[in-house]
Amino acid sequence: MLYQIKDVAAKTGLSIYTLRYYDQQGLLPFVARNAAGYRVFTDGDLHLLHTICCLKNTGMKIADIRSYIEDVMQGPKTIAHRERLLQRHRQQILAQQATIMANLKGIDEKLAIYRNPQAIDLVNQERAAAATEKVANGLPNPFE
Amino acid sequence: MLYQIKDVAAKTGLSIYTLRYYDQQGLLPFVARNAAGYRVFTDGDLHLLHTICCLKNTGMKIADIRSYIEDVMQGPKTIAHRERLLQRHRQQILAQQATIMANLKGIDEKLAIYRNPQAIDLVNQERAAAATEKVANGLPNPFE
């Protein structure tokens, strides 16, 4: 089964522009061209592209994805290097997930205040305290 | 307790440049200035800045954070609006966490291959299959 670029765009959700951009950035060195210069994708290409999307969707930079793809093109001798790259990336993902969850806590605290039946009082208290602090230091009160 | 910009940079991990940029983008309308035009931060300001960082670290755009801060400046009457904004953002965070985890699976599958004792064989098999597919379709084999 062969695919042209618009089919691949439909399958992956990437735009045609993005696919061409990825190719230009060296992410798709395995994609063949027909006599007219059109890109021709195989199922194997789609499989590789799927991996590229996994890397991209987890925040890997284009340059690093290119490095990974270069390894793939070079065959089994780069397995150890690929493993290190993916392992490092995996750790980064988990670390980032953790910081996001930590920051989500701060958001949830605010939500808890806004959802509290005494929300208006709670907000007014914080506001008053902040205003007092400003005035006590001879600063203008930005909360009118 | 009052802080100058370098103290705040040290406390938050944001650069001085970034803090000034945030101010310019309307994220810090509550920060006062002294006679010389220097920014003067209070503890209350730091508290608000912490919330800003939570929003930023979870991927909220500057424009949306500004909108939230504008609400905060307007007092309790915007509580319902703030709640909707944060709630929507919360859902986005969770949705993104989910897609990241889904994509992580694709990465873990690759890692499992690379860590398999037969990794070389497995990689060579995939490679041979992809090459065969190319040749069967009259395309050049990019895997030499």
Next chain:
DNA sequence: ATAAACCCTCGAGTGTACTCGAGGGAAAGT
């Protein structure tokens, strides 16, 4: 055979979030 729907490259433009340097003033230490 001709129109519609594809494809290509190239170069420029967009959006987002910083990041920096120049030019100049203010504050703190010696």
Next chain:
DNA sequence: ACTTTCCCTCGAGTACACTCGAGGGTTTAT
């Protein structure tokens, strides 16, 4: 007094990942 260290604004530059239009060739359906 003077040097260091801090602060300011403004405008330009950077990094990243697209996104698009122009100009031009190809394929497919009628």
